[in-house]
Amino acid sequence: MKILQANNFDLLLNILKENEYEIIGPTIQNGAIVYDKIESSRDFPIGYTDKQTPATYRIEKSNNDAFFHFVVGPQSWKRYLYPPVQKLFTAFLNGNAIKFEKEEFLPIKYAFIGVRSCEIQAIEIQDKVFFGGEFQNNRYKTLRKNSLIIAVNCSKAESNCFCTSMESGPEVKSGYDLVLTEIIYDKEHYFLINSGSQKGDEILSQMNLLEADENALKLGKDVIEKTKSQITKHLNISNLKELLLKNIESSIWEDVAKRCLSCGNCTMVCPTCFCMTVEDYTDLQKTKAERIQKWDSCFTLEYSYIHGGSVRVSVGSRYRQWLTHKLASWHEQFGTSGCVGCGRCITWCPVGIDITEEASKIRKISEYQNISLEEN
Amino acid sequence: MVKSKKPKLAVWKFASCDGCQLSLLDCEDELLDVAEIVEIANFPEASREVKPGPYDISLVEGSITTPHDAERIHKIRRQSKILITIGACATAGGIQALRNFKDVREFINLVYANPKFISTLQNSTPISHHVYVDYELRGCPINKYQLLEVLNAFINNRKPNIPNTSVCIECKRKGITCVMVSEGKVCLGPVTHSGCNALCPSYNRGCFGCYGPKEASNTSSLANQFESMGLGNYDIVRTFRGFNAYSDAFRKESEAYEK
Ligand code: SF4
Ligand code: SF4
Ligand code: SF4
Numbered sequence: 001m002k003i004l005q006a007n008n009f010d011l012l013l014n015i016l017k018e019n020e021y022e023i024i025g026p027t028i029q030n031g032a033i034v035y036d037k038i039e040s041s042r043d044f045p046i047g048y049t050d051k052q053t054p055a056t057y058r059i060e061k062s063n064n065d066a067f068f069h070f071v072v073g074p075q076s077w078k079r080y081l082y083p084p085v086q087k088l089f090t091a092f093l094n095g096n097a098i099k100f101e102k103e104e105f106l107p108i109k110y111a112f113i114g115v116r117s118c119e120i121q122a123i124e125i126q127d128k129v130f131f132g133g134e135f136q137n138n139r140y141k142t143l144r145k146n147s148l149i150i151a152v153n154c155s156k157a158e159s160n161c162f163c164t165s166m167e168s169g170p171e172v173k174s175g176y177d178l179v180l181t182e183i184i185y186d187k188e189h190y191f192l193i194n195s196g197s198q199k200g201d202e203i204l205s206q207m208n209l210l211e212a213d214e215n216a217l218k219l220g221k222d223v224i225e226k227t228k229s230q231i232t233k234h235l236n237i238s239n240l241k242e243l244l245l246k247n248i249e250s251s252i253w254e255d256v257a258k259r260c261l262s263c264g265n266c267t268m269v270c271p272t273c274f275c276m277t278v279e280d281y282t283d284l285q286k287t288k289a290e291r292i293q294k295w296d297s298c299f300t301l302e303y304s305y306i307h308g309g310s311v312r313v314s315v316g317s318r319y320r321q322w323l324t325h326k327l328a329s330w331h332e333q334f335g336t337s338g339c340v341g342c343g344r345c346i347t348w349c350p351v352g353i354d355i356t357e358e359a360s361k362i363r364k365i366s367e368y369q370n371i372s373l374e375e376n
Numbered sequence: 377m378v379k380s381k382k383p384k385l386a387v388w389k390f391a392s393c394d395g396c397q398l399s400l401l402d403c404e405d406e407l408l409d410v411a412e413i414v415e416i417a418n419f420p421e422a423s424r425e426v427k428p429g430p431y432d433i434s435l436v437e438g439s440i441t442t443p444h445d446a447e448r449i450h451k452i453r454r455q456s457k458i459l460i461t462i463g464a465c466a467t468a469g470g471i472q473a474l475r476n477f478k479d480v481r482e483f484i485n486l487v488y489a490n491p492k493f494i495s496t497l498q499n500s501t502p503i504s505h506h507v508y509v510d511y512e513l514r515g516c517p518i519n520k521y522q523l524l525e526v527l528n529a530f531i532n533n534r535k536p537n538i539p540n541t542s543v544c545i546e547c548k549r550k551g552i553t554c555v556m557v558s559e560g561k562v563c564l565g566p567v568t569h570s571g572c573n574a575l576c577p578s579y580n581r582g583c584f585g586c587y588g589p590k591e592a593s594n595t596s597s598l599a600n601q602f603e604s605m606g607l608g609n610y611d612i613v614r615t616f617r618g619f620n621a622y623s624d625a626f627r628k629e630s631e632a633y634e635k
Contacts, residue, residue, distance in 0.1 A: 030580060032553040055601070057558045074553050084549035261594045263566035264541065268548035279537040284409045284528055295549055300541045301591050315592050350544075350556050350566045351601045 002209035006189040009041040015206050021111035033073040052158040054352030071158045076271035088291045113150040117169035118340040122271035128334045129274045151176035157230040160343030165235040168340040170227045181220040192220045235356040241328040247362050257316035264297035266345035383432035386418035390438025395517035396463035397421050429455030439465040439500045453507040461503045464516035464619040473500040473622035514587040516619035540591045543583050547574035567593040589625035609633045
């Protein structure tokens with residue numbers, strides 16, 4: 001474990017640039033902390049923090065000059081690894097022959113800086129989706145393999161975070177190339193920095209940093225412990241999969257449908273949601289066609305359209321599809337939960353529907369039903 | 377080889393501002409291409425030459441507001457293979473449908489020196505209340521790229537890419553930060569049909585609902601949220617009474633808050 005002084009942070013950024021990385025990290029844009037290009041450490045939301053509750057998000061001045069004193073915002077890294085709109089191919093008509101031309105992409109080397117523990121878990125979940133099986137998404141895979149993950153241990157939690165329930169945080173334990181812990185103590189401001197991979201070693205070895213002492217290591221542990229203690233939202237996941245799948249006909253789904261707008265915001269902000277649709281476009285001369293892939297959502301009517309109509313017409317069935325996929329059938333499909341407890345879907349739902357509350361309603365109802373069954 | 381005949385296109389106007397038809401002229405770069413593949417047979421805004429029907433495609437702009445127009449639309453339907461309504465007036469009655477919530481005779485008496493010469497209907501209604509409509513293109517005004525897309529799809533015999541999802545989906549794909557969640561601004565995006573590519577949120581404003589209700593438009597839940605953000609009944613009525621005030625979902629919601 002080494003020490004990187006806050007006022008020397010650009011050393012890291014410069015080395016990343018020398019190693020031909022495109023640096024993406026947190027920065028303030030239009031009242032939110034989003035992930036965009038980082039040129040220097042001044043681009044970070046220095047001295048700002050976020051406040052989040054269901055359906056509200058605000059940034060405000062914090063009482064220190066921390067670089068990373070906030071949690072996750074409206075965007076996730078999937079915007080870079082799996083862009084919202086991508087052209088897949090172009091087809092040309094030449095006489096009677098059709099020629100297909102695959103869309104090339106730039107194999108950019110991204111350095112993602114400020115990646116949180118829950119986000120690493122989300123990226124690893126998408127890895128399974130995009131190249132864990134027989135069909136490989138070459139574009140995602142290339143960008144992912146090229147990327148460098150510079151994680152940061154969260155120095156605070158917000159009221160919608162529930163990573164401790166999903167065993168995804170707040171401490172970064174694996175899946176990183178470099179990991180930072182930001183320490184502000186007694187007029188000192190520095191980062192503990194450690195490597196978790198060969199790529200990380202290579203960057204670290206170019207920096208010539210001092211070793212961290214006992215005291216710094218202890219302060220680092222304190223940061224994580226304090227964050228853990230700030231987490232107030234919990235989801236009881238024991239037996240949850242069975243519980244949800246047993247309650248497919250529950251009245252809960254129609255109850256949530258009264259509030260749900262089927263707007264799809266929850267799926268757009270979720271770092272693990274991966275659904276997409278394709279649209280085919282033609283030119284007016286009938287010589288060229290293009291296929292465009294776009295993020296889609298299980299909340300749209302067209303999403304479940306098959307010959308003859310949509311399968312999920314009622315909003316209740318759409319919400320049920322989403323929640324049971326995240327927390328139940330994802331396990332069968334990919335061997336993990338589809339939720340990492342980042343809380344984005346709760347913050348960015350315009351009416352503040354809370355996945356943990358809806359899931360615990362199911363638990364309560366079925367516990368109640370079990371009791372009344374036993375009584376009868 | 378015999379060249380296949382070009383499909384005949386007609387553009388019709390009812391009570392409206394002309395903005396939607398103008399978006400066809402606004403296609404500037406693409407207009408010549410369009411003229412090459414369809415025969416613009418009846419489009420007074422663009423050309424004085426009017427060819428008789430029947431027409432393969434009729435684009436209808438505007439709402440029905442007079443007894444005369446209520447007859448005329450039937451004649452147009454009879455001459456049109458495919459009838460596409462374009463814009464909020466034709467699809468929902470337009471901004472002029474605000475009169476549907478009041479007594480139109482009072483307006484006439486106030487505005488005109490000789491009210492007896494005025495022949496008008498109490499309500500401004502969408503075309504679909506009068507004749508069968510094949511497709512609707514929403515918006516106030518419509519998006520010219522959507523119009524091109526519909527014509528293009530027709531020519532190429534394919535499904536047009538006009539998704540009926542919420543504005544939020546476009547907003548998020550574009551990477552816009554939600555103005556409702558991050559700033560507490562009133563936004564109709566979650567209940568509004570997509571098509572504008574989240575124009576207003578991109579300029580840091582809430583959606584005004586120009587494209588009318590999306591499918592399964594849960595206006596009452598959103599109105600509840602507006603209430604908890606501090607909006608009063610009057611503001612909520614005003615929010616839903618815009619260009620699409622007389623669409624079913626928005627009308628019911630504004631009426632619920634008027635009581
Ligand atoms: S379901 Fe919600 S809390 Fe879970 S990972 Fe997705 S956005 Fe985060
Ligand atoms: S749960 Fe919330 S964000 Fe998701 S579709 Fe429903 S209203 Fe929209
Ligand atoms: S700004 Fe409006 S359209 Fe965009 S996500 Fe928020 S509610 Fe939806």
